[in-house]
Amino acid sequence: MSTKTPALRLHPDRLLPADPALRTMARHIYDSVRDLPIVSPHGHVDPRTILDDEPFGDPTALFVTPDHYVTRLLHASGVPLDELGVAQGPLDEASARRAWHHLCSRWDVFRGTPVRYWLESELAEIFDVAVRPSAPTSDLIYDQVQARLAQPQFRPRALFQRFGIEVLATTDDPVDDLAVHAKIGADDSFPGRVVPTFRPDRHLEVAAPGWVAAVDALEASSGVGTGTYRGWVAAMEDRREYFRAHGAVSTDHSHVDVGSEPLGGGDAERIYAAARAGTVTAAEGLLCAATCSSRWPAWPRTTA
Template identity: 60%
Template sequence: MANLTLDPDRLLPADSTLRPIARELYDAVRGLPIISPHGHVPPQWLADDVPFADPTSLLITPDHYVTRMLHAQGVPLHDLGVGQGELSPEASRAAFRLLCAHWGAYRGTPVKLWFESELVDVFGLDLAPSAGTADDLYDAIAEKIATPAFRPRALYERFGIEVLATTDDPADDLRHHEKLAADPTWHGRVAPTFRPDKYLEPATPAWNGLVDRLGEVSGADTGTYAGWVAAMEDRRAYFAAHGATSSDHSHRDARMEPLPVAEAERLYAAARSGAITRDEGDALRRDLLFQMARMASEDGLVMTLHPAVHRNHHAPTFDRYGADVGADIPVAVEFTDALQPVLSAFGTSPGFQLVLFTIDETVYSRELAPLAGFYPSVYVGAPWWFIDAPEAMGRFRSAVTESAGFTKTSGFIDDTRAFLSIPARHDVNRRMDSAFLARLVADHRLTLDEALDTAVDLVVTNPRKAFRL
């Protein structure tokens, strides 16, 4: 039975010249606090500090990074607890066994790195997952998470988290954030993020109901275009008052372009009456997103953009399980032309700040680094989602640095609801950035002092600046 250990030098370059340099850089950043400006941890977990239920619903079911690869091996999502309520003990254990039995399929993926880090560093276990170790691992984890030391707040402390941003609906009352803020025993910082995507897609069936609700919570009359704008301004202010520093946006393309007011009003009215075409819906959405940018330039909420994902690619999976279960597939993206109107309008406005994320790596050297290397408002987002992984991180720094340097990159985001993986995710990034910097030192592009300074900046200064924390 394979013994599981974590080598202290993991991910650092094997080369005997590079490794000691990388180790010195990594040592300078490994213990720094975690700043997590974009993620999906439910704020209620920390507000209520309830114990996690069972290993599967903590580590498998909600994490599409994990479930999608089992699905690719032929395991039905249902067998992993997806789309169900609370799992029976038998179902939970069975799902955990499936994960362990297919552990070999994760070789070379970041999930393997994160999960093994969780086993060793978070749970103190030393068993490699396999069919033969599944029950022992399950029992050991189940035992741990029943203890106070594994409650969410205790882990937040232990992980050294300084800021944790959540992702929230504009109509959300942010009660969990309020509860945390009002709790004198709580010393962390959990900030909401304004995520209005669904309210900007006027051609989708749910839109009218959502906009009705938006009117209710804001007190604005969302029957008109002007009312929609007023409602959004109101909710953004509400979020800012509750600690939000950014809004987050994901649509099929990155375009933001204002319509003539009369045209915007006409399309808005058409959408409200349910009579808008798909093309008109796109045009109105690009106008509404431009409005968001205009608001950002005024209220200072950082705008983060991560477009170009074909959501819910497999229709039967969506029909059965809904969204966010691992069936989203990226597509090519274009930023240069798409952002020309908004950057001509706000690209040098002091209030405006735009962080651009991509899964299409081709834009890093071609578009994002050149944009961030000219516009003071633009930051290149860290590699995320499918490319939040060591090889991709190396390619990212290689592609972006020569045109944008280090200062115009966002710092790492973990983008996860897998709360226990947060330290491992940040750690992987710190190691890979140390590896990249070590190479620049070894071939005399940077001095060691410059690299040390930059390594710390990437962990601390950059996310604070990019996300205005």
Template identity: 45%
Template sequence: MSTSHAAHPDRLLPVDPGTRSIARRLLAHVEDLPVISPHGHLDPAMFVHDEPFADPTTLLITPDHYVTRVLHSAGVDLADLGVGGSDADKQAAWRIFVHHWPMFAGTASGYWLEQEFEHVFDINPDRLATDDADELYAELSEVIARPDFRPRALAEAFGLEVLATTDDPLDDLAHHRTLAEDPEFSPRVLPTFRPDAYTKMYNVGFAENVEKLIDTAGDGQTGYGGYLQALRNRRRYFIDHGATSADHGTHNADAHPLDDAEAQRILDKGRAGTATRAEALAFEANMTYRFAEMSRDDHLVMTLHPGVHRNHSASAFKRFGADTGHDIPFSLDYTTGLQPLLSDFGENPDFHFVLFTMDETVFSRELAPLAGYYPSVYLGAPWWFIDEIDAMNRYRSATTGAAGFSRYSGFIDDTRAYCSIPARHNTSRRVDAAYLARLVGEHRLSEDRAAEIIVDLIDSSPRRVFKL
């Protein structure tokens, strides 16, 4: 039997014995509920092909920017970890990871990795600090070669009921269709409409993307009208293939609309490659508003992930591409930026608008008050660098007083690291059990009411908010 602290039944629960007992009872209501993952970045092809994972490095290190960024902060070259498709020696990359394992102490990624080793791979994570790296690599290689460790079998073992992917608007969604029609695969794998490549004219490839979009789905129209129609048509295609939400990774939270003539003028400049940064941001803000209009009409849930300086390291972006661990948060104004959108759509209860932030200073100042007034607004779970344990506790403290529990999106793992899914969701359940136990201990809630709330937070909220 493991003696690892990662196996302790009271991990993340309160230190005080009385409050801990309450938390244990609350956790028992939800610990074994199915996993609902309404936003993430896994490739649906993995479940169609159901092939063994290639090696421990490709599974656990290379795709997880939480892991690679910690190693890079110690001076490790991302190329040596296989990031961005670089040709790295997999076992050498594993040795680098094990050598730097002490750096992960106290980090969110360190906690999740310990949970994965303990509860997914059945390997005591304490061995990372004491055992030979090559021995662990060989043992993990044997584990992931087993039939019960293929993607489909793990989906069952993880209790995965719903998994949403993130997909380009012109994707044919063939893998989603295959999975939906497969009677032997029970989890729902849903596409999510992610149009960023067609709205960010400051990114490389914008003009070519827009040309292809209009040519493919514009119903013969040209210009801004054809552009909007093409987006509407592709949203409908996604809905027909099971999508319930559209996700938008905008630079900021501005949603001021443009009139059609001005939008056409800026779009023409964007397609010609001559739009200024200010014009590009104005067009993106206009599209945030227009997508809210579309969600009002077609009922796709709208999620917004603003406030990130994406690809902050120009040199890393040039070498490795996007989404490789150097997206850095900055502060922004939600209240002013979203005012036009919320004035027009925020009181429509059929419009579901989930707001995320990487700047936790706005939890209590802006997001909780917005969700505490507008029927359409829901508070997205802590995201990226603030979805670690202490920040999740601060999130509850910062938002509950103004917005209560009913305005919560449900937990979002937002991950490319498949084996971290059960660890991340279990973390959320334990943090919520600990928080609610404190309220019960302070006689602010009855334990019966807290039990109802935690089931709602973990299971009912994501189903309700994401229209599942």
């Protein structure tokens, strides 16, 4: 590698204020909390990753394809999504390296973003990468990260403990039986705590493809009929209580439209019936999603 290859050096105060007086104070505050345990209230880690504790596959599968912030920025800079392996499952080595090369060769598009901060911190502080990502350094970095991932200390449970994670909240569909969480909780060899989070998104957008199948699955898991809007609400309440009883302490929603004005009269039942029949319009779907999401108050505060 050429001696002109830019080094990847992270300044320890890179997120602190520029003003010297404020920086001194910020550094003092940061130093007092940096080693405290992590309580993560929101994340998208598959709980089976913790249960199975299998080695991560390759750098692309870890850093690129599952991260929509990374793939969106690369796609916006002209990279086709299929070149990044999005929604393709496990990639062969050539495809994985090609996607990784796209990331490294377009490193400048991440400048000034939290994504770049995360990636640089991970590469330098966890995988000991000392050169800045670029087209010429792509394979070098890929090989180094790949070699680290093969080591026992880079398996999921080892990293969980290395990072000082005390509680990790996952993101789970209401129809999930949470059996994986139960197995993790019963494993005395794992000292961490992994809790589910109630995420009902695919059951709320009534005009979205697959919604009818999702609601049928909701009925099967709850044992409550979802033929009417009232039944749907009861089924959701049943599943939410199930989650609460199995350790969940929060919900996590994401909608196409964030409006939350309730529908009046029988409009909710009418739109719901149209959705079940497959005749609902997109505009009606947004109204019903807003009503669905406003059905529940904030989750009662509990100790995580």
